[in-house]
Amino acid sequence: MSGVSDNRRPANPWPPVQTEQPEIHPKAPGPGTKLQMHYAECFGCGEVDNGLHMRSTVGEAGVVFSKFPVTRAHQGAPGLAHGGLLACAFDEALGSTVGNLLRRPAVTGKLETDFLRPVPVGTTLFIAARVDGVAGRKIYASADGHLDSADGPVAVRARGLFIQVGLEHFTTHGDPEALQKFTQQPTRRAEDWDINP
Protein backbone atom coordinates (compact mmCIF):
# COMPACT_ATOMS: atom_id res chain seq x y z
CA MET A 1 0.00 0.00 0.00
CA SER A 2 2.64 2.49 1.00
CA GLY A 3 5.23 1.55 -1.62
CA VAL A 4 5.34 4.63 -3.79
CA SER A 5 8.07 5.39 -6.28
CA ASP A 6 10.46 8.15 -5.21
CA ASN A 7 10.49 9.17 -8.86
CA ARG A 8 6.96 10.52 -8.72
CA ARG A 9 7.19 14.18 -9.64
CA PRO A 10 4.77 16.76 -10.96
CA ALA A 11 4.98 17.11 -14.73
CA ASN A 12 5.21 20.89 -14.62
CA PRO A 13 8.67 22.36 -15.24
CA TRP A 14 10.44 23.88 -12.24
CA PRO A 15 11.15 26.75 -11.92
CA PRO A 16 8.12 27.60 -14.05
CA VAL A 17 9.70 30.73 -15.52
CA GLN A 18 13.18 31.59 -16.74
CA THR A 19 15.37 32.30 -13.73
CA GLU A 20 18.91 33.31 -12.86
CA GLN A 21 21.18 31.25 -10.66
CA PRO A 22 20.77 32.28 -7.03
CA GLU A 23 23.66 34.30 -5.64
CA ILE A 24 24.64 33.27 -2.14
CA HIS A 25 24.98 36.46 -0.07
CA PRO A 26 28.60 37.19 0.96
CA LYS A 27 27.50 37.25 4.61
CA ALA A 28 25.47 34.05 4.40
CA PRO A 29 26.39 31.46 7.03
CA GLY A 30 28.86 28.94 5.60
CA PRO A 31 28.69 25.15 5.35
CA GLY A 32 28.55 23.48 8.75
CA THR A 33 26.85 26.43 10.45
CA LYS A 34 23.98 25.48 12.75
CA LEU A 35 21.28 28.08 12.17
CA GLN A 36 19.67 29.86 15.09
CA MET A 37 15.91 29.87 15.35
CA HIS A 38 14.81 32.94 13.40
CA TYR A 39 12.16 33.91 15.95
CA ALA A 40 11.43 32.37 19.37
CA GLU A 41 7.67 32.46 18.72
CA CYS A 42 7.92 30.81 15.30
CA PHE A 43 5.83 27.62 15.13
CA GLY A 44 8.44 26.02 12.89
CA CYS A 45 11.72 26.75 14.65
CA GLY A 46 10.84 28.55 17.88
CA GLU A 47 10.33 27.45 21.47
CA VAL A 48 6.60 27.00 21.02
CA ASP A 49 4.75 24.23 22.94
CA ASN A 50 4.01 21.42 20.48
CA GLY A 51 5.68 23.41 17.70
CA LEU A 52 7.81 21.68 15.08
CA HIS A 53 11.08 22.51 16.88
CA MET A 54 13.00 22.35 13.64
CA ARG A 55 16.74 22.75 13.57
CA SER A 56 18.76 23.52 10.45
CA THR A 57 22.38 23.31 9.36
CA VAL A 58 23.96 24.76 6.25
CA GLY A 59 25.37 22.09 3.94
CA GLU A 60 27.64 22.26 0.91
CA ALA A 61 26.60 23.62 -2.49
CA GLY A 62 23.72 25.79 -1.36
CA VAL A 63 21.79 23.05 0.44
CA VAL A 64 20.28 23.59 3.90
CA PHE A 65 19.44 20.53 6.01
CA SER A 66 16.57 20.69 8.50
CA LYS A 67 15.18 18.09 10.88
CA PHE A 68 11.55 17.79 11.94
CA PRO A 69 11.02 15.34 14.82
CA VAL A 70 7.42 14.15 14.46
CA THR A 71 5.62 13.74 17.79
CA ARG A 72 2.13 12.74 18.91
CA ALA A 73 1.24 16.45 18.95
CA HIS A 74 1.66 16.50 15.14
CA GLN A 75 -0.86 13.77 14.24
CA GLY A 76 -3.59 13.92 11.65
CA ALA A 77 -4.57 10.29 11.07
CA PRO A 78 -3.87 8.14 14.15
CA GLY A 79 -0.12 7.61 14.41
CA LEU A 80 0.71 9.65 11.32
CA ALA A 81 1.89 13.22 10.77
CA HIS A 82 -0.75 15.74 9.70
CA GLY A 83 -0.24 16.82 6.09
CA GLY A 84 -0.71 20.49 6.94
CA LEU A 85 2.03 20.32 9.53
CA LEU A 86 4.31 18.57 7.05
CA ALA A 87 3.64 21.46 4.66
CA CYS A 88 4.46 23.81 7.53
CA ALA A 89 7.79 22.05 8.04
CA PHE A 90 8.63 22.62 4.39
CA ASP A 91 7.56 26.27 4.54
CA GLU A 92 9.99 26.67 7.41
CA ALA A 93 12.81 24.74 5.72
CA LEU A 94 12.41 26.56 2.40
CA GLY A 95 11.93 29.99 4.02
CA SER A 96 14.97 29.49 6.18
CA THR A 97 17.03 28.46 3.16
CA VAL A 98 15.97 31.53 1.17
CA GLY A 99 16.40 33.90 4.14
CA ASN A 100 19.74 32.61 5.30
CA LEU A 101 21.48 31.96 1.98
CA LEU A 102 20.22 34.94 -0.02
CA ARG A 103 19.65 37.26 2.94
CA ARG A 104 16.65 38.75 1.22
CA PRO A 105 13.51 39.23 3.34
CA ALA A 106 10.87 37.16 1.60
CA VAL A 107 7.46 35.64 2.28
CA THR A 108 5.86 32.51 0.90
CA GLY A 109 3.68 33.26 -2.13
CA LYS A 110 2.99 29.67 -3.14
CA LEU A 111 3.79 26.30 -1.60
CA GLU A 112 3.05 22.92 -3.16
CA THR A 113 3.66 19.56 -1.54
CA ASP A 114 3.72 15.97 -2.80
CA PHE A 115 3.04 13.44 -0.07
CA LEU A 116 4.69 10.24 -1.28
CA ARG A 117 4.80 8.08 1.87
CA PRO A 118 3.19 8.23 5.30
CA VAL A 119 5.29 9.90 8.00
CA PRO A 120 4.75 8.05 11.31
CA VAL A 121 4.87 9.58 14.78
CA GLY A 122 8.32 8.94 16.25
CA THR A 123 10.16 9.38 12.97
CA THR A 124 12.28 12.35 12.04
CA LEU A 125 11.97 14.00 8.67
CA PHE A 126 15.36 14.99 7.23
CA ILE A 127 14.70 17.86 4.81
CA ALA A 128 17.24 18.98 2.21
CA ALA A 129 16.34 22.35 0.67
CA ARG A 130 17.90 24.52 -1.97
CA VAL A 131 17.19 27.70 -3.95
CA ASP A 132 16.59 26.79 -7.58
CA GLY A 133 16.41 30.17 -9.26
CA VAL A 134 15.60 33.85 -8.96
CA ALA A 135 13.52 36.06 -11.26
CA GLY A 136 13.49 39.61 -9.89
CA ARG A 137 11.60 39.49 -6.59
CA LYS A 138 10.52 35.89 -7.21
CA ILE A 139 12.65 33.24 -5.56
CA TYR A 140 12.01 29.56 -6.34
CA ALA A 141 13.07 26.88 -3.87
CA SER A 142 12.47 23.16 -3.42
CA ALA A 143 13.11 20.42 -0.90
CA ASP A 144 12.98 16.67 -0.33
CA GLY A 145 12.03 15.16 3.03
CA HIS A 146 13.69 11.82 3.83
CA LEU A 147 12.42 9.42 6.49
CA ASP A 148 14.69 8.94 9.50
CA SER A 149 18.02 9.67 7.83
CA ALA A 150 19.52 12.00 5.25
CA ASP A 151 19.44 9.19 2.68
CA GLY A 152 16.20 7.54 3.83
CA PRO A 153 13.27 7.16 1.44
CA VAL A 154 11.69 10.40 0.26
CA ALA A 155 8.31 10.84 1.97
CA VAL A 156 7.45 14.42 1.04
CA ARG A 157 8.60 16.88 -1.62
CA ALA A 158 7.84 20.56 -1.80
CA ARG A 159 8.28 23.52 -4.10
CA GLY A 160 7.83 27.09 -3.04
CA LEU A 161 7.71 30.55 -4.54
CA PHE A 162 8.99 33.21 -2.18
CA ILE A 163 8.47 36.89 -2.91
CA GLN A 164 11.05 39.38 -1.73
CA VAL A 165 9.51 42.18 0.32
CA GLY A 166 10.75 45.37 1.93
CA LEU A 167 11.04 45.55 5.70
CA GLU A 168 7.87 47.66 5.80
CA HIS A 169 5.98 44.43 5.00
CA PHE A 170 6.73 43.26 8.55
CA THR A 171 6.28 46.61 10.27
CA THR A 172 3.02 47.40 8.45
CA HIS A 173 1.38 43.98 8.64
CA GLY A 174 3.24 42.38 11.55
CA ASP A 175 4.89 43.31 14.81
CA PRO A 176 7.51 46.10 14.58
CA GLU A 177 8.92 45.15 18.00
CA ALA A 178 9.48 41.56 16.91
CA LEU A 179 11.30 42.75 13.80
CA GLN A 180 13.45 45.01 15.95
CA LYS A 181 14.37 42.06 18.20
CA PHE A 182 15.23 40.05 15.10
CA THR A 183 17.54 42.71 13.68
CA GLN A 184 19.21 43.32 17.06
CA GLN A 185 20.90 39.94 16.93
CA PRO A 186 24.55 40.33 15.86
CA THR A 187 24.25 38.11 12.78
CA ARG A 188 21.08 39.84 11.60
CA ARG A 189 21.89 43.51 11.43
CA ALA A 190 19.87 45.22 8.70
CA GLU A 191 23.06 46.20 6.85
CA ASP A 192 23.91 42.53 6.41
CA TRP A 193 20.73 41.96 4.38
CA ASP A 194 19.77 42.71 0.83
CA ILE A 195 16.70 44.71 1.74
CA ASN A 196 15.85 46.54 -1.47
CA PRO A 197 13.41 44.43 -3.50
Ligand SMILES: CCCCC/C=C\C/C=C\C/C=C\C/C=C\CCCC(=O)SCCNC(=O)CCNC(=O)[C@H](O)C(C)(C)COP(=O)(O)OP(=O)(O)OC[C@H]1O[C@@H](n2cnc3c(N)ncnc32)[C@H](O)[C@@H]1OP(=O)(O)O
Ligand atom coordinates in the same frame (compact mmCIF):
# COMPACT_ATOMS: atom_id res chain seq x y z
C1 LIG B 1 17.29 42.92 8.25
C2 LIG B 1 16.11 42.10 8.69
C3 LIG B 1 15.54 41.23 7.65
C4 LIG B 1 14.21 40.62 8.09
C5 LIG B 1 13.92 39.40 7.33
C6 LIG B 1 12.68 38.79 7.79
C7 LIG B 1 12.42 37.50 7.65
C8 LIG B 1 13.34 36.50 7.04
C9 LIG B 1 14.23 36.01 8.06
C10 LIG B 1 14.72 34.82 8.19
C11 LIG B 1 14.30 33.75 7.39
C12 LIG B 1 14.38 32.58 8.19
C13 LIG B 1 13.39 31.74 8.28
C14 LIG B 1 12.09 31.90 7.62
C15 LIG B 1 11.28 30.72 7.96
C16 LIG B 1 10.05 30.52 7.62
C17 LIG B 1 9.40 31.38 6.66
C18 LIG B 1 7.90 31.22 6.67
C19 LIG B 1 7.45 32.17 5.63
C20 LIG B 1 6.01 32.41 5.72
O1 LIG B 1 5.28 31.60 6.18
S1 LIG B 1 5.43 33.88 5.13
C21 LIG B 1 3.70 33.79 5.55
C22 LIG B 1 2.80 33.38 4.44
N1 LIG B 1 2.84 34.29 3.32
C23 LIG B 1 2.29 35.50 3.38
O2 LIG B 1 1.75 35.94 4.37
C24 LIG B 1 2.31 36.30 2.10
C25 LIG B 1 1.01 37.06 1.91
N2 LIG B 1 1.02 37.68 0.59
C26 LIG B 1 1.50 38.92 0.41
O3 LIG B 1 1.84 39.63 1.33
C27 LIG B 1 1.59 39.36 -1.02
O4 LIG B 1 0.69 38.70 -1.85
C28 LIG B 1 3.03 39.22 -1.59
C29 LIG B 1 4.01 40.08 -0.76
C30 LIG B 1 3.47 37.75 -1.57
C31 LIG B 1 3.05 39.70 -3.03
O5 LIG B 1 2.39 40.95 -3.12
P1 LIG B 1 3.06 42.22 -3.82
O6 LIG B 1 1.97 43.22 -4.01
O7 LIG B 1 4.27 42.64 -3.11
O8 LIG B 1 3.57 41.69 -5.24
P2 LIG B 1 2.75 41.07 -6.47
O9 LIG B 1 1.39 40.63 -6.09
O10 LIG B 1 2.91 42.02 -7.63
O11 LIG B 1 3.63 39.75 -6.77
C32 LIG B 1 4.97 39.88 -7.19
C33 LIG B 1 5.19 38.83 -8.26
O12 LIG B 1 4.99 37.53 -7.65
C34 LIG B 1 3.94 36.83 -8.33
N3 LIG B 1 3.16 36.10 -7.35
C35 LIG B 1 2.76 36.51 -6.14
N4 LIG B 1 2.07 35.58 -5.52
C36 LIG B 1 2.02 34.52 -6.37
C37 LIG B 1 1.43 33.24 -6.31
N5 LIG B 1 0.76 32.85 -5.24
N6 LIG B 1 1.59 32.41 -7.36
C38 LIG B 1 2.28 32.79 -8.45
N7 LIG B 1 2.88 34.00 -8.55
C39 LIG B 1 2.72 34.84 -7.54
C40 LIG B 1 3.13 37.91 -9.02
O13 LIG B 1 2.43 37.38 -10.13
C41 LIG B 1 4.20 38.89 -9.42
O14 LIG B 1 4.89 38.38 -10.56
P3 LIG B 1 5.36 39.36 -11.76
O15 LIG B 1 6.36 40.31 -11.13
O16 LIG B 1 5.99 38.45 -12.76
O17 LIG B 1 4.13 40.05 -12.23
